[in-house]
Amino acid sequence: MEEIQYLGEHLIYRNLGQFAITFGFVMSLLAAAGYFFATQNRNSDSYKSWRKIGRFAYTMHGLSVFTIIIVIFLAMLNKCFEYQYVQQHVSEDLPFKYIFSAFWEGQEGSFLLWMFWNVVLGFILMWRAKEWEAPVLSILSGVQAFILTMILGVYFTAELKIGSNPLLLLRDTMDVPLFSNADYVSLLQGNGLNPLLQNYWMTIHPPTLFLGFASTVVPFCFAIAGLWTKKYKEWLKPALPWALFSASILGIGILMGGAWAYEALSFGGYWAWDPVENSSLVPWILLVAGIHAHIVARNTGYSIKSAYLLYVFSFILILYSTYLTRSGVLGESSVHSFTEMGLESLLILFMVFFTGLGLVLYFLRKKEIPGPKEEEALPAREFWMFIGSLVLLFSAVIITGSTSLPVFNKIVQIFNPEFEGYTITEPIQHYNKYQLWIGVFICLLSGMAQFLRYKGSNWDSMSSSFWKRVGIISAFSIALTVLISLWIDLKAWQFWMLAFTGSFAIIANVNYLISSIKGNLRLAGSVFSHVGFGIMVIGVIASGLNQTHISSNPVMQRGLLPDEMLQNNVLLFKGMPMFMSGYRVTFESDTLIGNLREFVVKYEKLDGDGKPVEEFTVVPTATYDNKVIKVSAFNPSTKRYIDKDIFTHIATLSPRERDFELARTIEDSLDYITYSLGKENPVIILDTVESATTNTVLPTKAYLLGIESDPKHADYKPEEGDFAFSVKVAFEKDDTVFYAEPVLVLRQQLLYSFPAQINGLSFKVRLSEKTLDALYPPEDDLGYKRFSLKQGESVNLNGLDIRFDGFNKKPEHPGYIAQDDDIAIGAILNISGAELNKDYIAEPLYLIRGTSPFNLKDEIQEIGLHLRFVSINPETEHIEILVAQRGTQLENIPIEIAKRSFRSDYIVLESIVFPGINLFWLGTILMMSGLGVSMFRRRSEKY
Amino acid sequence: MKKIYIVAFVMIAVAIGMLMNAADDMSSYSSFEMARETGNKVKIAGQFSKDKEVHYDPEVDPNYFTFYIMDTEGEQRKVVLHGAKPQDFEMSEQIVVTGRMKGEDFIASDLLMKCPSKYKDEEVYIKSTKGT
Structure with a gap:
């Protein structure tokens, strides 16, 4: 078969990376060998030359590892999707800040991360380890050689290979027709980083x-x-x-x-x-x-x-x-x-x-x-x-x-x-059962051993004071345990034991800090770690044993039901509060920004009389996939207190909210019927409601309330130049009135319809082009009449008196943006009439821009009057205006209504209280800092 | 070295005791039949029956989710989880459920899904023509 000359591949990365992998591998072996012989000859003259070889080879190895990393990183940065590793972990739209994450998302990348740190540690050892450099780096180089093997990618046959190469081209890994296209690279897209990991x-x-x-x-x-x-x-x-x-x-x-x-x-x-x-x-x-x-x-x-x-x-x-x-x-x-x-x-x-x-x-x-x-x-x-x-x-x-x-x-x-x-069968209980006793012993030992001396010196003279001290600490620990038991339920004797020993470790070590090392923090590494361990143990008991669900079946059922029967989720409709475990919880709103959807959930703690004594909001989120179609993950949100956390997460959403494609399919399948609605004479809409025994037909009265020219809708974000309006529709059923306010937007010749859902009726209401035409007929259909006027003169139309009061040389008009060299004049028109409550002023605009004349109309909506100022005769000082009036009655307006449109604006919520979880974090952080404190102390030891 | 021997002896004794105890925590993957006979809490690894109904209607009950799996013996049963339906449930092939039988149904306290490894189709590599 003829070789295909592929276009657009960036083979430099592969060639350079491949070389670095092989070279780095050889150099790690050479470093291991060089340092090995340096160690073997550590007392002879050849030591230094062997060490020189080791150093050189290890440095080369380190540079090779850095090169591999940089090469892959560049391939990712430049989105070279012809590489399998790049294709799997990066996508076109992945922001720069996630390139690192994408790099170590895969196995090969994480091996490289491991090697990177080994190289860095090796360089520090080369610099600081003195006589230990040769043997230590010899072994470290051996380890590096092994890890590097994992990405060596030497293939003997399809099945037998050594390592997985991160610089393989996609076309090397599979055989599909795509690769018979010489320009396949331009067709590729990346999978991108798993949204969970972003x-x-x-x-x-x-x-x-x-x-x-x-x-x-x-x-x-x-x-x-x-x-x-x-x-x-x-x-x-x-x-x-x-x-x-x-x-x-x-x-x-x-x-x-x-x-x-x-x-x-x-x-x-x-x-x-x-x-x-x-x-x-x-x-x-x-x-x-x-x-x-x-x-x-x-x-x-x-x-x-x-x-x-x-x-x-x-x-x-x-x-x-x-x-x-x-x-x-x-x-x-x-x-x-x-x-x-x-x-x-x-x-x-x-x-x-x-x-x-x-x-x-x-x-x-x-x-x-x-x-x-x-x-x-x-x-x-x-x-x-x-x-x-x-x-x-x-x-x-x-x-x-x-x-x-x-x-x-x-x-x-x-x-x-x-x-x-x-x-x-039940891993968590299994591990906890045994590790509990480990915890008990560690706490006791870490408390007691602090007061003993190395080699047991002076035991005879200090034994009585030792036991006295243990006795007093035990007494304090019992007191602390009782206090803890007032706060959290210890449930079984094993946990009493653990709480006691945890307290013992804390008190004994604090006592040691004060009485034995006199508060010398340099020596206090072990105190930090042991106190930390004790605090962590108590934090684990509190947060693990005493976690409770706010979202749950009633408290009385607790303990009576086996755990597979516990119900830990509640359904919350938007805007409908629900009472649970002393809280009133409301799902207030949600917004989608990029692929992250935030749900605002308000908690109000109520006192005995039902008055809120405390309130807070949490914002759990749903992350959609990179194309914003399906939810890939739900992320919790936590309200933190000193003594507890309230952890809230969304267990699930309505299927339509989880999958927007499904939502569109369902929306498309809705059966919209056009009704002609008006302010008077309500239209009766019949809806069939299925019940267990019969199908009941229930009538709903529908009529219009009005038009709003500055509409509000959850999904509509106004932009400049939009023409938008909403129609307020009322529905009456069984003495209940429901309102809907669907919105229609005309934006750059395109119509956008924002429907309104009525949950009480499961109706969906929307406006269409017909609604627009009925409410705002095209100019040609208005039937303008032409009048010629002089200042002070007036004309009569349908009982309205329209008087020309004069010019405005600096006119303002919502649709007019002034430019240099414009000649713009407004005509001030006063409208009065016997049937009107007041006079109106209109100011249509006449404009010469360049050499062409334009005019901008003015409209008085209340009386349906449209006015245009179309020309001016400077000699006679006459102006020409066009005037039209149409009915302002809201009648026969086509509105589309779909029945059986069910609401999807709910969340299924799980809410857990973790008491004392901060003790866990505090304890563990203390443990790790104790290790750090000890490290600095031991580093400066002289002998 | 006497004391160390005593300590070692005690620890080995404890370890043996624990090991015997721990044996109760472990079991082979069970079957519906075993679960029915023993009435115990068991773990069953089954094939997800994709052709059978997967029911979850949170508006009616957010804590009631059912589906069917077939155990290794070939028995197909309804599994009830008193909780929410996990994300991407339909993608799974093998499902491991922990729980016990109650009447005709298996009531699960926990479930673990095994999804097949990422798609190997050619299509996922190629830019979609719809435009993103």
Whole structure:
């Protein structure tokens, strides 16, 4: 077959990117090797030359990664849709601020983000790590080589490939007739960024989380480097700030995910024990466990082995998390959808390699790792910190075990294809049940261990004061627990236990801050973190256990119904308030701006007498797809108080509001009938109402009330030059009067009709061209009469006396915009008559612009008088005017009415109260800042 | 190292206890028949029956949504969810429901939809002629 010469492709990106990927991969291997030999020869003369090779190769590798990123970014910025990755994530109308989000929306982009941070961390280490540079960067380069493999895109056959290349052209990925067109590029459009992801969270959450992910490699590299170079104790000092940094950033990244889910998505909570959430939480827990073992090792020499293993596991669990979320193995157990990319075996190899490296090296060197001979003393701080690490490890094991159920199923299915696989029936309860006890132990340990000394020194003299202190703190904690129980319902003894231990952790650590470290905030990192943990625990109990629905079936049904019978949504018609759980809730209005539709919902809290004591509005939204046809997502809105949040989101809308194409189809299928309506003699409209037994025919009287020349309609936005009017129509049925005010707009020769819906009757009323013609007949049909007048003279028409009072040399007219060189004159006409209540003044305009004469009419609507000033004779001082009058009676006006037009202006609302949720945020933020404070302290340690 | 052994022993004992306890939380995907027989809360992974009625009329009851799925045994049943109809429900192919049988119907407390991966048609790549 003949090769097609394609037009308009930007192949430079592919060529440059492809080169950077390959070059970067080779350089990462060279860096690993260079640094490897530098480490091996660290005591010989060749060290420096090997390190030079390592440095050069790593720098080249880093520049290659930056190049790949820039190339893809440019391709996205220039909307080169011939690239598959660009086509999938960008669209023509995607604003610049979302290009970053689009970049890391896909798997390849997120791998690049991970590599980007690794490169940055590597550069910092190259600069600061001194004698640790060679071994640490050797391992880091190895890790980079593996990640880069994921986007290498070496294809052996269609099925067998290594990595998924982000710079593939669309035509490389599939074979469709489109690509026989040489100019196919000009026909392409992009899918664009998922509207759910078009918010600032998508801009800040992934980079933070990936920095957290990436930075776990640093303690891992130090641990391996320590084993490798046999400096079993020396690595502890430089690695500690890195570990604290990593735990802090990873923690913040995870929290951002929770905050995003809570604030912008409709998950109705910040944590759902989703496998994807769990798999990033577990490495964090292990990292924190590792940090505790690490601090013990720094202070006493115990737990070095534990620190090694925990850091190794922490990094391996990051790889495992990558495997879980990107291999497709989670399948139906996660709400986070990730498409398969055929990386499964590669990811397993990645994991096996580094697990092997860590564990083999550990067991080879295990005997050499130093540690004190004697056992830890029972009252020693290090013993209880170690127990704490074990509890955290235990927590990580339980979470990983449950999360890995799909992996277990898959492995069993290899041997037994008949195996159906297990699943957790109610995951949230399952995880909570066990993690509750982890929380209890961690709170107790973090409170008690603070008052013990390393190596248990002076225990004999301080034991009694220790127990006294624990006793007093316990008493205060009981008091605080009772206070908490007055605020929130603790429901079961386990939660009393958790609330007590949470209080204990808070009070004990605050006490430690005051009495032991005398308020020295530099040393208070652990206090912040432990107090934060205690506060978080109480926040979780409050917001999780005590969340209640405002939108719900009556409170009396609570507890009597199984949870599958609870009804948590209410239907709110626009403008019709509804009472629920002590609030009067009203859906007031909605507006569509771009593809975002905002719904204004007002809450009024009522006192016993039904008087509002407090009111607020929330604005939940619906995001439509990029073409503004269908809703893609609903986003909540939250009213925040110090002690609680009121979370409101739209569960659904009417099908017509969810899908504007459907709305148009339904609108088009309405059966409009034209009625001739007037002010007098109402027209009777018969409507058939179906009921269970019979079909009742109900009459409705319809008549007109008037015309409005400055009409108001929810969908009509006036523009300059519009000619618009509305007709007010009244409908009487069973002593009830309904009003409709449809609008008709003439804009640049086009008619726009804005119908009015009458919900009480399910009628829809609209105006048509016939209405316009009846109300505003064309000029030719008016039947103008011509008169010639001198100043002071008058003429008579239909009993009206029209007197010419003089000229206005500086005339004003709504339709006249003055230009230079215009000659414009107004004729002041006074109209009076026996039947009129008052005199009217009209001022039609005569105008010479250039060499042509024009005139602009004036109209007196009340008496239906039209006046034109058409010429002037300067010699005789006569002017010529045209006058016409037509009936002002509103009769026989054609109005279109459709029956059976049902209202769609409602929202289905879910509204939840989360008490004490701010304690959760406060606690978690304190935890992460505590890690940060510790990092700065440990960074400046001298030895 | 004695104390550590004690701690390790206690933890292993607790872990075994938990594991036995946790076994109750886990089950294979069930079927309507199992749900009927046991009366327990179960999880069923079924095929969405696209030809059957999907009912949701929020004006009548915003907390009543029904549809049909077919379980792995080939039994087709009505599923009732006392809640709102999820977004893009019609796009799903496989649906996992958690709940229990009540009379003829399966009352779900939770449902998870699996949508097919993005369209692979040629059309989505080409500019629409309608103009946007």
